[in-house]
Amino acid sequence: MGNVTIKLLAERLNVSTATISKALCDSHEISEQTKQKVLELARELNYIPNAYASSLRRNRSQTIAVLIPEVADSFFSLALNGIEEVALQRGYHTLIYMTHEKLEREKAILKELSGGRVDGVIMSVTAETDSFEHIHNFSRQLPVVFFDRVCPDLNTAKITTNDFECGYLATKHLIEAGCRKIVLLAVSNSLSIMSERSMGFNKAIKDFDLNENDCRIVYCGEDAVYNYQLIKELMQGTNRPDGILATVEKLTTEIYLACNHLSINIPRQVKVVCFSNQASAVILNPSLTTITQPAFEMGKTAATALLKALKNNSLVLAEESMVIPSALNIRSSTSVAVQTY
Amino acid sequence: MGNVTIKLLAERLNVSTATISKALCDSHEISEQTKQKVLELARELNYIPNAYASSLRRNRSQTIAVLIPEVADSFFSLALNGIEEVALQRGYHTLIYMTHEKLEREKAILKELSGGRVDGVIMSVTAETDSFEHIHNFSRQLPVVFFDRVCPDLNTAKITTNDFECGYLATKHLIEAGCRKIVLLAVSNSLSIMSERSMGFNKAIKDFDLNENDCRIVYCGEDAVYNYQLIKELMQGTNRPDGILATVEKLTTEIYLACNHLSINIPRQVKVVCFSNQASAVILNPSLTTITQPAFEMGKTAATALLKALKNNSLVLAEESMVIPSALNIRSSTSVAVQTY
DNA sequence: AAAATTTACGTAAACGATTAAGTTAACTGT
DNA sequence: ACAGTTAACTTAATCGTTTACGTAAATTTT
Numbered sequence: 001m002g003n004v005t006i007k008l009l010a011e012r013l014n015v016s017t018a019t020i021s022k023a024l025c026d027s028h029e030i031s032e033q034t035k036q037k038v039l040e041l042a043r044e045l046n047y048i049p050n051a052y053a054s055s056l057r058r059n060r061s062q063t064i065a066v067l068i069p070e071v072a073d074s075f076f077s078l079a080l081n082g083i084e085e086v087a088l089q090r091g092y093h094t095l096i097y098m099t100h101e102k103l104e105r106e107k108a109i110l111k112e113l114s115g116g117r118v119d120g121v122i123m124s125v126t127a128e129t130d131s132f133e134h135i136h137n138f139s140r141q142l143p144v145v146f147f148d149r150v151c152p153d154l155n156t157a158k159i160t161t162n163d164f165e166c167g168y169l170a171t172k173h174l175i176e177a178g179c180r181k182i183v184l185l186a187v188s189n190s191l192s193i194m195s196e197r198s199m200g201f202n203k204a205i206k207d208f209d210l211n212e213n214d215c216r217i218v219y220c221g222e223d224a225v226y227n228y229q230l231i232k233e234l235m236q237g238t239n240r241p242d243g244i245l246a247t248v249e250k251l252t253t254e255i256y257l258a259c260n261h262l263s264i265n266i267p268r269q270v271k272v273v274c275f276s277n278q279a280s281a282v283i284l285n286p287s288l289t290t291i292t293q294p295a296f297e298m299g300k301t302a303a304t305a306l307l308k309a310l311k312n313n314s315l316v317l318a319e320e321s322m323v324i325p326s327a328l329n330i331r332s333s334t335s336v337a338v339q340t341y
Numbered sequence: 342m343g344n345v346t347i348k349l350l351a352e353r354l355n356v357s358t359a360t361i362s363k364a365l366c367d368s369h370e371i372s373e374q375t376k377q378k379v380l381e382l383a384r385e386l387n388y389i390p391n392a393y394a395s396s397l398r399r400n401r402s403q404t405i406a407v408l409i410p411e412v413a414d415s416f417f418s419l420a421l422n423g424i425e426e427v428a429l430q431r432g433y434h435t436l437i438y439m440t441h442e443k444l445e446r447e448k449a450i451l452k453e454l455s456g457g458r459v460d461g462v463i464m465s466v467t468a469e470t471d472s473f474e475h476i477h478n479f480s481r482q483l484p485v486v487f488f489d490r491v492c493p494d495l496n497t498a499k500i501t502t503n504d505f506e507c508g509y510l511a512t513k514h515l516i517e518a519g520c521r522k523i524v525l526l527a528v529s530n531s532l533s534i535m536s537e538r539s540m541g542f543n544k545a546i547k548d549f550d551l552n553e554n555d556c557r558i559v560y561c562g563e564d565a566v567y568n569y570q571l572i573k574e575l576m577q578g579t580n581r582p583d584g585i586l587a588t589v590e591k592l593t594t595e596i597y598l599a600c601n602h603l604s605i606n607i608p609r610q611v612k613v614v615c616f617s618n619q620a621s622a623v624i625l626n627p628s629l630t631t632i633t634q635p636a637f638e639m640g641k642t643a644a645t646a647l648l649k650a651l652k653n654n655s656l657v658l659a660e661e662s663m664v665i666p667s668a669l670n671i672r673s674s675t676s677v678a679v680q681t682y
Numbered sequence: 683a684a685a686a687t688t689t690a691c692g693t694a695a696a697c698g699a700t701t702a703a704g705t706t707a708a709c710t711g712t
Numbered sequence: 713a714c715a716g717t718t719a720a721c722t723t724a725a726t727c728g729t730t731t732a733c734g735t736a737a738a739t740t741t742t
Contacts, residue, residue: 003457005698016722021700031720048456052396053698056727061393063436071425072418080412084439088446093458095404096437098425105429115389116344116728117434256624280619283597285626346728357692362730372690394728397697 004045012045013037024049063093064306065113067123069101069149073249074277075295076124079147082299083122090307092119101222103128110138118142120306122299124149127188127222143309143317147302148293150192157305157320159298163193166291166326167200170245170273173289175204177271177334179243181214183234185255186247189219197247197275214239220251227251231258235270242270249276252288271334275326286332294324345386353386354378365390404434405647406454408464410442410490414590415618416636417465420488423640424463431648433460442563444469451479459483461647463640465490468529468563484650484658488643489634491533498646498661500639504534507632507667508541511586511614514630516545518612518675520584522555524575526596527588530560538588538616555580561592568592572599576611583611590617593629612675616667627673635665 006024010017015034023030023038030038041047055061066083068076080096087094095118099105106126111134113121120143125135132151138144139154147159167184174182184201186194198217205215218234220227231254234241244255252274259266266272266286273289274281281288305320347365351358356375364371364379371379382388396402407424409417421437428435436459440446447467452475454462461484466476473492479485480495488500508525515523525542527535539558546556559575561568572595575582585596593615600607607613607627614630615622622629646661 003698006700007698017699018701018723019721021698022721025700029720034720048452050397050698051456051458052393052402053727054700055393056391056397056729057698057700059727066437071412071421072415074413077413077418080437081439084412084437088438094437096407096421096425096435097429098422111389115392117392250620253620253624260624278621279591279594280621280625283594283601283625284621285624344728347730348728358729359693359731360691362728363691366730370690375690391728394697395730397699398728398730400697 003050004047005050006047009038009041009045009047012041059116061093061117061119062091063095063118064303065095065097065109065118065121065123067097067099067106067109067121069099069124069126071096071098074279075148075249075293078277078295079124079299079302082296082301083303084299086300086303086307092307099126101127103130107134110134114138114141119310120144122147122302122306125151125191127191130190139315143306143315145302145306145309145317145320147298148193152192155318156315157302157309157317157322159302159305159322159324160193161293161298161324161326163196163326164200166275166328167197167245168204169200169328170275170291171201171204172208173328173330173334174243174245174271174273175208175210177243177267177336179241179271180210181239181241182210182243182245183215183241184217184245184247185220185231185251186217187220187222194247201245214241220248224250224254228254228258231255232262235259235262235264240270244270244272246272246274246276249274249278252276252278252281252284256284267333267335273328273334281329282331284333286335289331289334290329291326292329293326297324344391345388346391347388350379350382350386350388353382400457402434402458402460403432404436404459405644406436406438406450406459406462406464408438408440408447408450408462410440410465410467412437412439415620416489416590416634419618419636420465420640420643423637423642424644425640427641427644427648433648440467442468444471448475451475455479455482460651461485463488463643463647466492466532468532471531480656484647484656486643486647486650486658486661488639489534493533496659497656498643498650498658498663500643500646500663500665501534502634502639502665502667504537504667505541505544507616507669508538508586509545510541510669511616511632512542512545513549514669514671514675515584515586515612515614516549516551518584518608518677520582520612521551522580522582523551523584523586524556524582525558525586525588526561526572526592527558528561528563535588542586555582561589565591565595569595569599572596573603576600576603576605581611585611585613587613587615587617590615590619593617593619593622593625597625608674608676614669614675622670623672625674627676630672630675631670632667633670634667638665 006017006020009020020038023035064087071077084094097109103126122145124147135151145157150158188194235258255272264270276290277292277295281290301322309317347358347361350361361379364376412418425435438450444467463486465488476492486498491499529535576599596613605611617631618633618636622631642663650658
């Protein structure tokens with residue numbers, strides 16, 4: 001559609017395309033006069049640089065990719081928000097890919113991206129990701145920053161939260177609230193965050209001398225109905241827990257529904273803590289005690305680290321790793337005295 | 342870093358780059374033998390096409406952009422999910438931009454995108470968008486599909502839900518539950534969805550002969566604290582409403598908190614309906630009556646419409662417009678008999 | 683068997699921007 | 713005044729693919 005290019009500007013002003021190009025990026029080789037003229041004409045004709053021509057030539061796409069398991073989760077939504085904010089502000093574009101917890105998707109996406117479509121990647125691995133060769137290979141070509149769910153044996157920036165401590169703290173909180181039979185609900189045994197949280201959980205169980213047979217880890221799945229059944233069975237079993245520590249936000253609904261259906265009172269009969277960033281935690285009945293992760297901050301930090309590396313043309317940026325602490329928000333779902341709100 | 346390109350493949354096989362290129366896209370001009378050889382070598386050397394070279398040459402980026410106000414909202418999250426699903430499946434990439442309800446951002450992003458970075462755009466306008474010239478101009482260059490918040494006077498595909506009816510239905514439901522003083526909480530007076538919902542609201546008020554002075558529209562803002570105060574004042578005012586219809590999900594928290602703080606019982610003293618896709622609606626206290634929009638479906642439909650247009654090189658695709666109905670989920674926040682769950 | 687067509691390639695010019703290297707002309711210092 | 717420098721450009725190659733067009737051999741047609 002006869003787009004206005006650098007060539008057209010050059011013809012109109014009787015200069016070379018080189019001059020236009022340099023004028024547009026404010027090169028010192030160009031006089032102020034010509035710069036003015038170029039800028040003016042560019043504005044007049046509404047010149048917009050062709051991103052692909054530029055990317056091809058400079059081998060820089062000004063684009064980053066974000067790989068997350070899903071977006072229908074407050075944590076990832078907020079993190080994406082943080083990432084996009086920093087990226088846009090620095091003139092970068094953000095490609096979004098959802099792996100839906102499928103390792104195959106992760107592999108396929110990374111492979112395609114290594115063609116040069118992006119300058120770098122920010123990712124949180126899938127729950128299935130138990131081998132890391134594909135990520136290793138990829139990271140030799142392009143900078144990768146991990147957030148939350150990291151790839152352990154890779155020497156790059158990892159933006160995480162204090163999962164171990166939170167696992168410990170949440171468990172300790174449950175114990176101090178009187179729980180003796182605590183179940184940790186997990187979703188994967190390969191995820192870094194899961195093992196961290198579990199280790200914190202286990203340590204608390206030991207430190208406080210709880211019966212290790214009463215305190216176990218139960219693995220949930222991706223399907224809400226399945227999880228609902230699982231939790232119901234758990235709560236109907238012979239050794240019913242009096243404390244639940246859920247490691248993913250989406251289990252909240254299933255826990256509340258299951259307990260409600262079985263007429264098990266939270267927090268009287270079972271106390272609940274959830275790793276969750278849901279705004280609605282505060283208006284649940286009872287309001288939910290949560291570990292809230294600094295999702296937005298983590299996203300911003302990850303993006304900042306990546307863009308810094310891009311600026312410096314460096315691949316490895318392990319020193320940019322950061323642990324941003326989460327917060328334990330104590331609410332009614334773990335209160336000792338019975339109350340509704 | 343010495344990437345493997347078509348040129349390299351050509352040298353290795355002693356053919357021209359044209360042959361490689363054609364072989365890779367399975368052209369009939371190339372013999373099966375050579376195709377095999379090319380494919381094999383490509384796999385062996387892990388050839389990945391350079392997206393930008395291809396985009397530049399073909400003037401096609403295989404990329405779409407999604408402009409949404411925010412992602413920390415169940416509706417937009419789910420819609421994005423649907424869009425990305427369709428896009429990925431068809432080999433398209435998805436750029437995400439959040440406007441944060443700022444018209445200026447919307448303008449700036451669209452301007453940059455018109456440089457050719459994407460083949461088309463799927464968007465939901467900001468709450469500030471009250472003039473549409475920038476969108477008009479843009480849509481002359483690239484295909485645009487709207488979802489949810491549409492640009493009224495533009496002849497293109499619009500994927501919406503039955504906002505008018507839902508406004509009517511929700512209001513009717515409140516009236517039938519006994520409400521006589523209903524307030525609609527809005528966030529903008531320019532948004533298509535808001536006017537649709539308000540019109541439905543107003544029609545129901547008229548149809549059922551409610552006092553129009555007792556039933557009004559109150560405009561909320563972007564700030565949660567401000568909204569909380571606003572709702573508290575509303576509930577403390579002389580003419581306290583006995584029914585609230587909230588048009589955006591995020592107001593739920595403020596409504597519940599305000600009522601809780603003022604010890605106003607939902608649903609006994611005030612009944613609440615919310616346009617919301619939050620999964621937690623069902624576990625709130627009381628569980629929340631919602632209008633849930635078919636967010637994921639809308640996203641998928643919007644993406645499908647756009648990709649269809651891209652295939653046909655068409656700009657206008659008004660005939661792809663679609664209205665996918667929302668559902669009214671009646672729960673305890675509007676029940677006549679008092680109950681907690 | 684000559685002409686026409688098809689098959690299977692190769693040549694080279696794009697796409698639009700960037701940039702190393704070259705070219706003037708003007709200016710600087712001694 | 714003359715070598716050396718600087719300012720302000722231009723030329724042309726380049727990024728990696730795609731594709732219109734050219735071509736030679738093989739095949740088919742008549």
